[in-house]
Amino acid sequence: MKQPLVIANWKLNPGTVAEAKMLWQDINKKIPKGNTATVVVAPPYIFIPEVSKRKSIVQVGAQDAAPEERGALTGEVGPAMLASFGVQYVIVGHSERRAMGESDGLIHKKVRALLKRRMTPVVCVGEKVRDEGGQYLSFIAEQVKALSKDLTASEIAKVVIAYEPIWAIGTGATATPADVKEMQLFLMTTLSKLYDRKVAAKVRLIYGGSVKESNAAILATEGGMNGFLVGGASLNAVEFGAIVQACNKK
Numbered sequence: 454m455k456q457p458l459v460i461a462n463w464k465l466n467p468g469t470v471a472e473a474k475m476l477w478q479d480i481n482k483k484i485p486k487g488n489t490a491t492v493v494v495a496p497p498y499i500f501i502p503e504v505s506k507r508k509s510i511v512q513v514g515a516q517d518a519a520p521e522e523r524g525a526l527t528g529e530v531g532p533a534m535l536a537s538f539g540v541q542y543v544i545v546g547h548s549e550r551r552a553m554g555e556s557d558g559l560i561h562k563k564v565r566a567l568l569k570r571r572m573t574p575v576v577c578v579g580e581k582v583r584d585e586g587g588q589y590l591s592f593i594a595e596q597v598k599a600l601s602k603d604l605t606a607s608e609i610a611k612v613v614i615a616y617e618p619i620w621a622i623g624t625g626a627t628a629t630p631a632d633v634k635e636m637q638l639f640l641m642t643t644l645s646k647l648y649d650r651k652v653a654a655k656v657r658l659i660y661g662g663s664v665k666e667s668n669a670a671i672l673a674t675e676g677g678m679n680g681f682l683v684g685g686a687s688l689n690a691v692e693f694g695a696i697v698q699a700c701n702k703k
């Protein structure tokens with residue numbers, strides 16, 4: 454079985470470096486004893502040096518990366534810069550960034566740049582709405598198909614795919630365990646068709662969208678995914694610790 458992966462996506466939070474330091478320390482304290490999950494916290498770039506200073510079982514991640522290592526890209530932070538702070542996991546193609554205009558092409562360029570640095574890209578996919586006719590499945594299939602056009606089998610095997618239905622992000626409207634299970638099977642089938650079953654089995658799949666202390670256990674046991682990408686609830690150390698605990702029980 455794959456090791457569970459739980460990623461905290463702090464987004465544009467907290468407001469100051471002092472608060473970031475405190476939240477990081479609190480989260481570290483709430484990681485259950487004997488934890489078997491890989492736990493990653495992705496703070497805003499500017500807090501990475503502060504939280505990566507201390508040795509910890511929690512890994513430091515990033516919420517995005519530039520598609521290039523260096524150059525005339527004002528405001529960007531590149532894969533090599535992140536790697537030099539020990540960052541291993543990087544979220545790319547989050548729906549909030551796609552909404553700012555990021556295309557599949559740009560996202561895939563970022564994925565490749567990260568893989569070159571031996572980092573793990575966490576590629577987000579997810580539909581805007583759920584229709585009864587199942588159109589959302591074709592939408593997800595297209596997103597994965599586009600990714601497969603730019604990634605070889607050995608590249609995709611190193612990627613984490615985060616299924617984050619947009620309607621569930623920050624809304625409190627979590628997908629049901631059955632929805633999550635359906636998507637896990639669907640992603641496996643889609644990847645098997647695009648590559649093969651062996652390759653598909655290597656890709657780690659996680660779920661994100663209003664994961665909370667109250668729904669983590671059932672989603673972990675019945676959703677069939679390898680872990681979670683947690684936004685809002687990761688700003689509360691107690692709640693995030695409970696979510697990590699739920700993944701440990703799996």
Ligand code: PGA
Nearest residue numbers: 622623662663683684685
């Ligand atoms: P949420 O966000 O947990 O607040 O819904 C998840 C995400 O956007 O990664």
